[in-house]
Each structure stands twice: as structure tokens, then as C-alpha cells.
Amino acid sequence: MIEAVWITFAFALGLGAKKTGLPPLVGYLAAGFAIAGAGSYLQVTTESTQALDHLAHLGVLLLLFSVGLKLKLKSLVKPEVIGGGLLHFTVACIVFMPGIVFFLDVTWYTAILLAVALSFSSTVLAAKVLEGKRELRAFHGRVAIGILIIQDLIALLVMSIASGTTPSPWALLVFLLPLLRPVIYKLMDTSGHEELLVLLGLLLAVVLGGYGFEAVGLSSELGALAFGALLANHSRAHELSKSLWSIKEVFLVGFFLNIGIGGLPSSEAWLFAGVALLALPLKGLLFYFLLVLFKLRARSSFLASLSLTNYSEFGLIVASVVLPEWLTALALTVALSFIVSAPLNRVAHGLYEKLGSHLIKFERSCYHPDEQPLSINEEVLVIGMGRTGTAAYKHLVEKNLTVIGLDSDPDKVEKHQKAGLNVIFSDAEDQMLWKHLDAPNLKSVILAANDVEAKVMAAKNLRKRDFKGVIIAHSLYKDHADQITAAGADYTHLTFSETGIGLAEHLISKREEACEPTTS
Template identity: 40%
Template sequence: MEYSFLLFAFICGLSVKLIGIPPLVGYLLAGFILHAVGFNATEELTTIANLGITIMLFTIGLKLNIRDLGRREVWANSLLHTTAWVALCSSILYGAAVVISYLTELSIASALLIAFALSFSSTVCVVKVLEESGESKTRHGKIAIGVLVMQDIFAVVFMVVATGKIPSVYALLLLLLIPLMPVFYRIINKSGHGELLPLTGFIFALGGYHLFEAVNIKGDLGALLAGLLLARHGKAVELAKSLMSFKDLFLIGFFLSIGLTALPDTPMLLTGLALCLLLPLKFAMFYFLFMALRLRARTAFLSSLVLGNYSEFGLIVGALAVSLGMLDANWLVIIAISVSTSFVFTSIAYKSSHQQYNRFKESLKRFEKTERLNEDIYPVMTNAQFLVIGMGRVGIGAFTSLSNLAKDVVWGMDADRAKINSLKHQGHNVVLGDGEDIDLWENLDMSQVRLILLALPSIEDAINVTSQLKQAKYEGKIAAIARYQDEVDILLDNGVDKVFNFFTDAGLGFAEESLSYIGDHPAAK
């Protein structure tokens, strides 16, 4: 049965990918079709889905800086948005109940519960979309993830209050995990770089989950905090990457299970779709709150766009309310329709997010505050002639080689603040910046830059950066890395001047360096 589900999910995922739509839309569609022909979610599929969420929360923790949650634009926006949304959305729902016969039995308490369930943004959808676009470590990506974590905390608090289930007195023993951190760090060090590393990640993620469940605290919070405790380890990023494919595979079960939730009748379907008409309101509330907190228009726009959906946590909150007799069971089906439909909207809308911002940026920037946050002040590059964008392993290698030849006219750029701070501490010429930010390029002095090297993880990123540079009237040359042969022509067709095949050119460089080490060359024979 599960194999048939996965096979159909693969067919639907591949089909929508071929027409330029993210695969997760196909997985949702597969769930709806399977349910329409009589299938239901199985216990095994639910287990796979839950495992995917647990691993995802653990990897979020691994990449999360606790200081990000303390930023005003994160905690203040989360609190204000949830409060304002619940007040406004519940008023709209209760007002609609007066004129729509299907909703006549909706009470104020029910309207408040539904509004609260719809106040959350989807952790699964947002993280998936950000990772697919390579933007989880950008300014807007970190803000969005910070808001999600705050919302998850609100949900946990609600469930504790609603069930009257308070944490066990043994919960205090969880504090003993802190002095055990050196032991956990040693375990990660000894796990190496092979198959034992992702297994170690599974042990920590599931261990955190079950420890918290054992003391009457939501296990998902335990997985998140387990990742957070290990985030400062030197192998945290490697550990997160080793779990990426497992997480993506298990989350297919989650998207399928959403579609398999229930089969709605026509009024339920129409009500669920009607609730999606409130998504632009959700986006607008996020955007104007971000602007009031002095974010740049682009950061506010992208953060709001990716957060403009409904959450799987809404289903959890709704299911709890139904089980406690606080909400009619039909509303769980309606919320499921709204949640899954919102995933589709976000996945499709965010695919062209940078183009949308470029189109509307003049209107959006009218709401910017004169005084900027320190994180949003544009950087300055002095005498830059060569710029490396993306300071991962390949980028740092290129940056170091160029610096040895051209010294101080070489600069590096990355969207990861922690990485940039570390490189600055080492004395390198680097700036914090998102290469896909058209405002950044329009405010940087690029007149002397002769060559830009794109050392980015995906060709989509390289294509987007190239497009922004062309729009900003950059006249120098652009070079990029391709990991596969079929990507070379795609990059060249999209404006890149020179493309290096990562594996072919790495092998050539390795051979040349090795021969120079022994002072020999085949041509000399």
C-alpha cells in the first residue's frame, strides 16, 4: 500500500515539476486524488510523516541562532501578528456566519479557535520553499524561520493550556542535558563523515522527541531544542546536510497525509477555498508590521510572501479542539482544505518572488522608514575588481586563490551573517549580502568590478543573481560553477559568460597541482 502511495506521489511530483511547479504541489495533489478514489491515510504513512516533521525541526534547530529569536522584528512581529490576525479573522468569520447559512451555528469561541488555528504559517512548507530556493540563511529566510519558531511556541503553550496537561515534575531533569553537552559533542566527533553521521542525527532528533514526550511536553519541541543545543558544534551544518535527503523523503508522507485527511462535501470545499481569500490579508499584515519595525521593503516582502500560508499546526490545534468538544468536526476538514491549498499558492508564488519584487518595488519601497536597522544598511566595497558570491568551500577556495594573485582588490559576499563575521575576523575582505537583491546591486559601487564569480549551490541561484546584475546595469564578466554537464548550456543561455564544470575542472586542477608538486609535466617527456 505505502509503495503504491509513494509511486503515485512520484508520478504526480514529476508531472508538475515538468511544467515548472514545485514537486510538493504534486504530492498534495496525489493525496487528494488517492482520497477521492477511496484510499485513507495508513498508520505507517502517518509514522513516516511524523518522522519527517521531527527530522525537519531538528535540522532547523541545528541551523538556528538563538539570538535571531530575540530580534524585535521576529518576536514583536510574531506576537503582534498573531494577536491582530485572531481579532480580525474571528470578526470576519463571525460576521460571515450572520449571512451564510452554512456558518450560522458558529459561535464566538469557535470563530476565535479557527482564527487561531489559521494564524500559524507552515513550518514544513516555508522551510521546504526556502531550502529549494537556497534562501534559508538569507536575512528574510532567517526572519521567516524565527517567526515560525515563535509560532510553534505559541502552539505548544495553547495545547498545554487547552488540555490542562502540565509538564511532569521530572521535566526539570531535562536541564541535566546541558552539562552532558561535551559528551554529545564527542559522540558527533567520533561519528565520522559516513553513514554513521545521519544515524547519529536520527538518534539525537528522536531522543529529544521522546524525552520531552516522557515528561508531558510536546515532542516536536524536544527535537527542535535538541538541534539548537548542537547548533554550535563544528559539524552542525554537515550533520544537517546529511539528514536533508531523509527529511525530504519522509516529508512526502506528510504532504500525502494532508491530502488523505478527509473527503469534503461541496459546502466544506467552498468554505475551505473561501478561507484562502484571507491569505492576501495575512501577507499584508505581515508586510506592514515588518515595515513598522523598520525592515527594508524587499526583506519585508519576501518574508511576508513565504509566511503567507496556513499551517499543519493549524490542523493539530483544530484536531485538539475537536477532541475536546470545542469545535465541530467538519471544521477540521475545512482547515485541511485551506492548509493544503495555501501550500500550493505559496509554492507557486514564491517561485517568481524576486521578479514580483522587481515589478512592484517602487510601490513597496514607499513604506520604508528613513532610519534603517543596522542589519539592513548597505555594505561598502573599496577598490573591488573581483567579487566572489557564495563563500562555501568552493567560494572560499576561489577567493583565496584570487587573493594570492590580486591581493586587496578581491572581495567575497555571502548571505550567512555568521560565516561573514568569521571571515572578517580572519582579516578577509568580505561583505554581507544577498546576490539576488536588486536593491543591493543598485546601491553598491560596481564601476571597477571586472569579474564576478558565482560559487552558488544551485543553477537557479546563479541564474537569478545574473538576472539581477544585468538589471542593475553591471557591465563586467560573470563566471559560474555547474555541477552537471546539462547545466552548462542553461547557464550560458541565461547570460553567464564562462561556466566551469565542477567535477571536470576540479580533476584538471588536481592533476596540474600534483604534477607541479613533483616538478614534472607529461609534455616534457
């Protein structure tokens, strides 16, 4: 019966949070508190059960496995990511600790762990905000996600140290994990695209990573992350992450419910959350000035910082292991920070337009290489270098036209560059590309990106810049084709339908040839 109560409360309050523009997980935390409050009022037991505990733990393991799937060393080994992440963590802990001791009268050990928990930013909220605005692959989005991964790694290290567990000698076998990569890759390749792929993800995250690491005295969270990282460079890592997304989200509902059911916030918890909320702007300002220090432009620094100005569910995971008595207070703090952060991120670009003249004063005179103005001297630009874009690029080169390709996937760009193609990295959805683009000889553009929003934005911005040349696009669906054409494209090729028409024309041609009388 209690499971029906959990589901009802979680859905109702999660939907309510979503309708007001907040992340649903704020509603899930509120649902836990509401269940605890109702139980107290009605004098009935609403404590967590073993099933909910397991559900919560599975959610955490799948979250960390998903983080591991994004752990590409090339994207992390950047000064602004490593330096920004480590420096922010260090300075934030130093700033938060005295305030925690002063306001809460706790030991320095507790203050250190609370400061560590507050120094993290939310991976879930930032990823959802950036994905919703189509900015995950923009420069500021990649910097923000990179910093979040650094923070997640720090969180795991803190949990391992603070938990005080002693690994068994068998734990040394962990260093042999890379030898398993060929076997795991083979399993990925043979698992298909449906339920077997999902089960493989659960096997790696929960069984081998979670319980396997626990069996040798190591953190199950670390195991889930490690097995995710083993697959990070596989071509289907993103597909696996998407397949597990819904399951992970459902299990994480259990994690947030579990926290809320633990009890209603005390006056001390409200005091802690209030003080932490007052300190939230300092966290954002610190991110901004550190990123400017690493040569990012004011706009990129501001947008990345705003997406990181919140408190993290990873802080709750750390607290659940080393500070369980502070879990409710930290949960309240995270929920309140989301209530502040989510609406601000929805209007981030508008905020920058208002504050940009003040923020730009702190820019350095030299810029990050990824933020240099883009200069194109070629006649044809191909946006999106997947199969369609690559085929168009090669055909145009054969016709002796000067062509340049553009793609937002760094790995794809590197692959094309190694093959000798003139391809550069940039994101068609990044407004800074169009603001600083210099293309005096450009006469034609092919829009071959997979994302319809990218094609619409590219067409609109090209026409805004008074581009008079030809813009050709392709689309799978007629309504998308209409959007792209309305945005400024001269012609949008309906890929499937026109391919079908082409096949039919070939068939008619072959039939006519077969019916022609032969001459002796």
C-alpha cells in the same frame, strides 16, 4: 495490500501536482482524499493503520528536529523577526476570530484555536520556494525563515497548553539538557558522513527527543525541537539536516495521507476553506505593513510577505492534537492556499516590478542596517570567503593590494572579522546588492563562491554595470566554467583538472632535476 494503494496514489498525484507547478504535498493530501473517496464508492475499508500513524508521527518529529537545527538565537533576536512574528500572530488571531464565529457558529474557544492554526505560514512551502529561487540567504529570505521559526515555537507552546497534559516531576530534568551538548557534539564528530549520521539524527529526534519527552509527560514535538536546537551551532548541523531531508519528506507523506484518508471534506469544510482563502490577502498585507514598519524596504517586505502568504502544515499539527474534528477542513484550507501561493511566488520579482511604484510609497525614510547601499573603496573584491576565497584574499593582501571580502554566511563573516579580515555580509544572488553597489575604485573581482549561480549572477551584474576590470573565477566542472565565462568572467580556473596538471608539472620538474648530471 493497502500500503501498495497508498504508495501508488501518493506518487501519481504527487507527480501530477509537481508537473502543474504545485508542491507535491498538495498531491499527497489529494491522494488521501482520493483513497477515502474510492473506499466509500467501493464500500471497502480504507482507514489509516497503526503503521501509517507511526509514519506520520515520525515525519512531524523529524520536521521539528530540522526546525531546531536552524534555531540560531543570533538570527532570531532581531526586531523584524521577533516583532514581526509576534505582532502578526496577535493581530491575525484578533482579526480571524470574529469571522470564524460569525460564519461557522462555533464556540469562542474553538474559534481561538482555529484562528491560531490559520495565523501560521508554511515552513515547508516557504523554504522550498526560497531555496528554489536561491533566496534562502538573501535578506528577505532570512527574515521570512526567522518569522516562521518564531511561529513554530508559538505552535508548540499552544499545543502544550491546549493539550492539558500534566508533566511529571522528572520533566524538570529538561533544564539540564544543555549539559548534554558536549556529549552530543562528540557523537556528531565521530559519526562520519554516511548512515551513522542519519541514525544519530533519528536517535536524537525520535528516541531521546520524542519518546524521552513523552516519558516525562511533555510533548514529543517539543522534545524533537529541543534536541535539534542543541545541535544548531555545530559546524555539521546543516549536513545533518540535508542527510535527514529525504527521510523526513517521505515520512511527512504519511502525515498528509493520514489526514486525507480520515474522510472527504464536508460542505462545512468547504465553507471554512473558502472563507479562509478570501482572508489570505489580508494575511499577506499584514505581513507587508509590519515589515515596512520595521524599516525594511518595499521590495524586501513584499518578497518576504509573499513567501509567507499561505496557511501552514503546523496548523494541521496543532489541529491533530487539540482540534481533530477540524483537521480535514484545515487540510483542505492549507492545500488551496498552496495552490494560490506557489504560482505567485514563482513570479514574485515580476509582480514587484509591476506593483513597486505603489508599494514604495509605504517605505519609511530610514532603512534597516542590512539594507543600506553597499559602498566599496577597495581595488579588489573577493566574493565567497571559503577556503579558496580566503587564500586568495590573504595572498593579495601580502602583495599590498587593498582587498575586501564578501560572503552570504553571517557566521563566516563574523569569524573573519574577528580575525581582522576586511569582510562584509552580502549575498551575490541578491539583486539589491548590484542595484545599489557603489565601487568607484574597483579594478578586479575574484568569484570564489561555492554556488555556480552566484558566480554567474555576479559576473552578469558586474558587466551590466559597465565594469571594465578583470573578473577571475574558479569552478569544479567545465560546463559550469563555460557558464561563468559566458556571463562575463575573463578567465575561469578549472580547480581539479588544473590542480592535477600542476601536480604533473611538479612531478616532471622533480624528475628532470633528479636526472641532471652532477658537476664535480
